[in-house]
Amino acid sequence: MKKLLLSLCTVLVASVTATTAFAQDKVGDPNAGEKKNALCVGCHGITGYHTGFPEVHKVPKISGQSAKYIVNALKAYKSGERKHPSMRGVAANLTEQDMADLAAYYANNGRLLPDPEKAAGGSEKAQELVTKGGCTTCHGENFSKPMDPAYPKIAGQHSDYLYFALKAYKTEGVNLIGRNNPIMSGVAKQFTNAELKVLADYVGSLPGQLQTVQRDRIRK
Template identity: 50%
Template sequence: MKKLLQISIAMAAILGATSLVQAQVQAATSAAAAGSASVQSKVAMCIGCHGIAGYQSSFPEIHKVPMIAGQNAKYIGAALTAYAKGERKHPTMRGIAQTLSDQDIADISSYYEKQAAQAGATAVAETVAQPSAQVAELLTKGACASCHGANYSKPIDGSYPKLAGQHPDYLYAALKSYQTEGNPVVGRGNAIMAGQVKQFSHTELQAMAKYLASLPSELRTVPQSKFR
């Protein structure tokens, strides 16, 4: 009888432990689902531009909106913070960024950093086509690789963007924005980038942007529907 009682107690303990584990798994699953839903609600405002392949902005000039899937989370976060503070001038982006908390920015940035890989993007090639002598000279003059890294896809710090494969018209518009001064709605306030970019003519910026855009890249636009 005593042995049977011991077995019963042991079985009860096992069943109790199993139930506890099941409850913990269910709680974790529910939390993950809630977290996923929360992130989806945060990126909903991004999808209208960054979730449509080939989507073009008309401000401050017509250009494709940047691909942000696969971009560094730290850079996306820094960019959103700069828009919120007005260091990057863009009325639409500032209006959106100012509604975001620090946690929102962290969640959105992490989401887009992982999105390209989740959509099946592969690692970029280690060997790339070399630029023309003229473009190589321009890139060296601007010391571009010193921050944006090997093949312009491996920045030395996550707060710098991957440039390889980005839309050339966006790169050109972004580079020009560092040359802009005194405009209340256009321009980017980064002293290092301004110092580098102001060395170049618009024709030279276009040449660099075209080469950088031709390089293999992890960046993607992952099509998404607002009505999921």
């Protein structure tokens, strides 16, 4: 399975790289992104903020995330590849330059946090599931250095959000819920929801680069 995932990841990265080179992706300006993030900080700029649809979970940490991944995620929400009403509503009004600027801002927002070269071992069950899913093949040995910046850093992400996202890759035929990604769908469908919860709890417990940088006006 790990070899199959590596092959799929390599093919997808090559495809993304070729498309990016052809399309000449926009260069983001973090200063411009800071001025465009009014709708973002309402959720992503509050430590511990929860969303209630389609289930209650913390909104993801995005400061310190790869700019390329953020752009890809926003494009997926805009196209409907990712089905989430709030995020699709936000992304629908963004130009490619807006996305690039916001991504550049969040990729450089916050302080650089140290993380190990290799993730610490979790429970025997967690290690078994990580191996079965070939998770480090794309996300890196410490889950913070993916094989390509098109893939997300996931170490230290909120575990309840990771669990929600993993389940979304298994969801089909629902108008407002689900994510269409051939690699992640194939991975997630191997596992029961209980196993996905073990994976999410393990990855979420790891140190990583991701942060929530809270807005100055609500800091105590």
